[in-house]
Amino acid sequence: MATDPELLNADKEGISFWGAVHAWRALGELKAAEAIAPLLDLCEQYEELDLLFDQEFPKVFTLMGASAISGLKGYIFDDSRGEISHSYALSCVEAISVTHRKECLEIYCELLRQAD
Numbered sequence: 001m002a003t004d005p006e007l008l009n010a011d012k013e014g015i016s017f018w019g020a021v022h023a024w025r026a027l028g029e030l031k032a033a034e035a036i037a038p039l040l041d042l043c044e045q046y047e048e049l050d051l052l053f054d055q056e057f058p059k060v061f062t063l064m065g066a067s068a069i070s071g072l073k074g075y076i077f078d079d080s081r082g083e084i085s086h087s088y089a090l091s092c093v094e095a096i097s098v099t100h101r102k103e104c105l106e107i108y109c110e111l112l113r114q115a116d
Contacts, residue, residue, distance in 0.1 A: 032064070
């Protein structure tokens with residue numbers, strides 16, 4: 001449901017579209033870290049939903065808490081992923097850092113070490 005193209009392409013004013021967003025939140029509550037890559041992949045497929053991703057994904061991944069950190073890190077350091085998805089993943093790490101500061105800072109430090 002969270003990645004269902006029919007729901008994500010539905011009228012944004014209709015109830016069907018919001019079923020996908022509620023599914024994102026449910027995955028967050030379930031701490032379903034295996035959903036990280038499929039959710040972030042949506043950023044590349046549905047660029048018109050950028051404001052929604054920007055507002056909702058940090059909330060969803062914060063619900064996952066520490067279980068999301070390694071998945072986000074793997075996504076951030078995967079060069080095959082798009083720049084916009086990396087940006088959303090970093091926003092999620094920033095949101096999680098409120099409660100998991102050390103683990104999240106390690107990601108940023110590693111990014112800085114790899115910077116040109």
